[in-house]
Each structure stands twice: as C-alpha cells, then as structure tokens.
Amino acid sequence: MSKARRNPVNMVAAHAILITYTLIALFPVFVILINSFKSRKMIFREPLALPNADSFSLIGYQTVLKQGDFFLYFQNSMIVTVVSLFLVLLFGAMAAFALAEYRFKGNTLMGLYLALGIMIPIRIGTVAILDMMVQTGLVNTLWALILVYTAQGLPLAVFILSEFMRQVSDDLKNAGRIDGLNEYTIFFRLVLPLVRPAMATVAVFNMIPIWNDLWFPLILAPAEETKTLTLGSQVFIGQFVTDWNAVLSALSLAILPVMILYVIFSRQLIRGITSGAVK
Amino acid sequence: MANVKIQEIRKSYGDVEVLHGLNIDIEDGEFVALVGPSGCGKSTLLRMIAGLEPINGGTIAIGDRVVNNLPPSERDIAMVFQTYALYPHKSVAQNMGFALKVAKASKEDIDRRVKKAAEILNLTEYLDRKPRHLSGGQRQRVAMGRAIVRDPQVFLFDEPLSNLDAKLRIQMRTEIKELHQRLKTTTVFVTHDQIEAMTLADRIVVMQDGIIEQIGTPLDLYDNPANEFVATFIGAPSMNLLSGELSGGKVKVGDQLFSGPSGLGKVNLGVRPEHLILSDDGFPMEVKVVEPTGSETMVFLRFEGQDVTAVFRERHAFVSGQTIHLMPDKDHLHIFDAETGARL
Secondary structure: OOHHHOOHHHHHHHHHHHHHHHHHHHHHHHHHHHHHOEOHHHHHHOOOOOOOOOOEOOHHHHHHHHOOOHHHHHHHHHHHHHHHHHHHHHHHHHHHHHHHHOOOOOHHHHHHHHHHHHHOOHHHHHHHHHHHHHHHOOOOOHHHHHHHHHHHHHHHHHHHHHHHHHHOOHHHHHHHHHOOOOHHHHHHHHHHHHOHHHHHHHHHHHHHHHHHOOHHHHHHOOOHHHOOHHHHHHHHEOOOOEOHHHHHHHHHHHHHHHHHHHHHHHHHHHOOOOOOOOO | OOOEEEEEEEEEEOOEEEEEEEEEEEOOOOEEEEEOOOOOOHHHHHHHHHOOOOOOEEEEEEOOEEOOOOOHHHOOEEEEOOOOOOOOOOOHHHHHHHHHHHOOOOHHHHHHHHHHHHHHOOOHHHOOOOHHHOOHHHHHHHHHHHHHHOOOOEEEEEOOOOOOOHHHHHHHHHHHHHHHHHHOOEEEEEEOOHHHHHHHOOEEEEEEOOEEEEEEOHHHHHHOOOEHHHHHHOOOOOOEEEEEEEEOOEEEEOOEEEEOOOOEEEEEEEEOHHHEEEEEEEEEEEEEEEEEOOOOEEEEEEEOOEEEEEEEOOOOOOOOOOEEEEEEOOOOOEEEEOOOOEEO
C-alpha cells in the first residue's frame, strides 16, 4: 500500500481486526496454559481465572513428569516430526526442481500425478497401509510413521515448491552451469537458498499436523516404546475419569517444541533473500 | 582467443524448426552482433554456442574444437546475461571468482585475477558488497567482471543492456566497446537494438524467423542491404519504401522516372530519410508531424497513401498540413522486388 493511502482510520480498523483475531486464536492456548498450573478443583470452579496463591499447583506437571515414559514419547514425536520434515523437504524439493527445470516426456502428467495426493486423504488408505506395514515388519517402529508422514507431505510440498522454483531465474541457473557447477550443486547451492521462504512455508504446514497426529501413531505404532506425545497423553484421558491436570500439562509441554521449530522457520519466512539477484 | 565456426546449425522444439541451417564464421578477436526482432532465434543461437541448448543439427566449433557435445563449462566461454544473474548470497568478489573456485584455482590466483578485473571495471571499492546493494550499472559491470576473470576464448552477451535506463545504456555500450578494444576477445553480442549492434560490432548478423538475412559490417548493411527486411531493420528512422513500377531499365514512381536494372514488374524504391532532398520538381508530400530533436528535425509525411519519413539537419519551419516537395537523392537509391523483397 502506498503511504498516501494509509490513513489513521484504516490503520486502526486493520489493527483492531488483527488483534481480535489474535485474541481468538490464542484464547484456547491461554486457557490450557493457565489451567495447567491450577489445582483440579479450581480448574472446574473458575476455568478462566488466573492461577493465584490458593489455586496454584504443579500437580499436573508432576504427574506427567513422574510418568517415566513422557520423555520417551517426547523424543519419539521429535524424531518422527524432524525426520519426516527433512525427508519431505529434501525429496519434495528435488522432485519440484526436476518438474520445474527439465523438459521431459510426461512432465505435466507427472506433476498432476504428484499433485493428486493433495486431493485424496491418506487416511482412506489406512487399512492398506497397516497391511503393508505388517508385511514389511515395520509396525511399531518409528519408521512406519516417518514413511507415512513423508508420503502425506510430499504432494503439497512438490506442488508449492515447483511453483517457486519456476520463478528462480533461468539465467542464474545457466550462469551456474557456465561456471562449471553440476546439477546437484546448482540445486543445493543456488536454487535451495533462493526458495528458502517457500521451504519454510512447507515445513510449517507439514510440521503441525504431524506433531499433533493421533490416528497413525494409534494404528501403526501403539507400542509403549514408539508412542508419540499425543498418543502418550491419552493415558490421562479415561472413559470414566480424566486427569485434567495431567492432560493440560502434557498439552502445554507439547506446545513448546512446535513453537521453537516454528520460530526457526518463520525467520526464514520473512527473509527476502532473492532481492538483488536479478533485476 | 579463438574463432568460432558455425555450420549448418539447426534447432527444433518438437516438430517446429526454429533455426534453419545457419552458417557464420566469426574470426579471432572479432566483435559480432546478432540482431533481429524478438523470436528470430538469435538468443537460441547464442545459447547453443554457450551449450545451454542442445544442437539438433550442424556443428559449432570454438578454435579447432567441435563443442557440440561439451558441457558449457568446458567450452571456455563466458556469458553475460540480460538479468545479470549474479549469485545473490555471494559478495562481488565471490561472484567474480566463483568459476575459478569451482575450477579449483589457487586462492592467490583467484585474488589476483579478481583484483585485476575489478580494476578494469572500477569495482575495487565494491568487492565486499552483496549484489543487492549495487546499482543496475554496477551489477552489469560485476556480470562482465565475472566473464573477464575467467579469461575465456569467447565472450557471449545476451542483451546485456536491455535492463538499464537509456543514459546508462549508452555509457555501458561505450564501456563494452572499450573493453573489447582492450582485451581483443572474440565476442558474440545478441541484441534487438540495431543501434547497439551498429555502434558495437565489427560485423552484424541480421536474423529473421530462424534464417540469416545478411552478414556484413555495419556500414555495409546500411549502404547495401540485401533485401527489404535488412533495409528497414537497420537504420533509424527506418528506410522509406515507395511503391513503383519497373520496366525498360526505369523505375516509375508517381510521375518520376529513376534509372533501375533491367526487368519488369512491381518494385519498391528504398530511400533513407536523410536522402530526401527539398526540390521544387520533387514529389509533393503532405506534412503530418514535425519532431525537432535539436541536432536534426524528423518530418513525417504522407505521399500517395504511403507514410514517408524525412530527416533534415537544417532547420525548416514546416507546419502540419503543409505540402512540401521532396526528391530522392539519385545516388542513394535501393530497388527491391515488391514480391520477394530481394534487392534488384
């Protein structure tokens, strides 16, 4: 927007809308956080009250941390998320580069085929996937989850990244070729740094559903040693009794790592590294 | 340094052939401009010399080596792109030295050559900057520096001045010419701007629709265009074409007769704007628009339904609507076949 059109009324209105949205979006997180520090009674009596000297209690955190497996769940979630993201970004970017850069027979068809996955929910294939995992002996391993999440993330990654890679100047890639770079070096050293913002977007889009997923961990890796955090937290939710302190504490703790990852990626999101590359 | 021999070069995309067997001999140290309207295949040809496009037929030789199947980095060429194509995350010095680094040259060697190129191009004080902190002209110079540092056998320029503003373009044009006079490296320069081609090149290759219309020195093309296309493409404002009738060695335009070759049929009489002279027995033409530029005055006229342009160095007080009499200079006439466009 040009400076001339930025009048104060519009500014206030825009900020009001944005602030309202932020409040709405943060409210549930806020409620989880404050209640995780309260005693069970106070959670139910005054769910919206801040913890005070009377109601403050760390019982939930104690329960969660005493449950010795919590760190293992945490570690499992972390491994699954990070490895899946890495694979999605690596293979997604490579496929996108090939689709964007090289002319070959069936290029468009291949692109459509890869994009098809966006439209078909992977959960429809759960039975077949489970069958496959059983036959390959991958059930109850983290690999089962990593492979499924990689497959789930690839279509959107390829779709978004290939659009961005088309925008990377051909001249730049050709300059690299003339300077004696091979195709891999061009991909890793020239193109990837330029599409970093797009990579960050894809990473954020994929990270949260993987971290929060309950479905596949429950079906493919429910064993004690491969439980993820989301699945692990379910022990506190019973059919008749739910340990709300523990659930809320576990959820609060689960927010932290995603937030850290998000901060790392969002710095990339805003970085306009391409400026100055070409006119 | 080396000569470049292009023989029977063909290129097609699918079933569509875009270059139809081109032959160009570029001599050692020569500056050749490829010029033509957009889509004529000049950039494709340059990219084939560079090795960025596969060759479908014919051979390209640089020096004594046929380079058809060599990758770009082994052809010993350097290319300057229209968009500069600088590596955004590298400093000016790193940009210029990158090719040497990839080729595993020693650090001292890279330093020495980068410094030398930076001196030639007045870039010494910018060596540590990133491309985004440079102006358009400076970026263009870095792109040229990247080419110079490699000390290649052939320089390839792909419309390097198109992204610059008018004033800077003229300045960089002079710099490129100076650079060439100093380094004497064989150069192929692609442009759609015939003025750039005329001012820079030793020889110009005029292309249209994937064929070569004419190859020659700038003045040769200007004075003896091989056909109507070259005649109207080279020179600004472009050559006037007056339709006429050829018979018995005479060309009849309006009620005037000009001496011509033997033959019979419709022809076009080509007259450069500066070769139209005020004369009482000339063609009566109606003045449409007068454009004074200071050093000369361009006058756009109408004659028998045809647009005509004339250029005068003297100052005349013509006004729109006035009729003036202009006579083509009989020593500078070009006669083209109206159907084929070939020079007669």
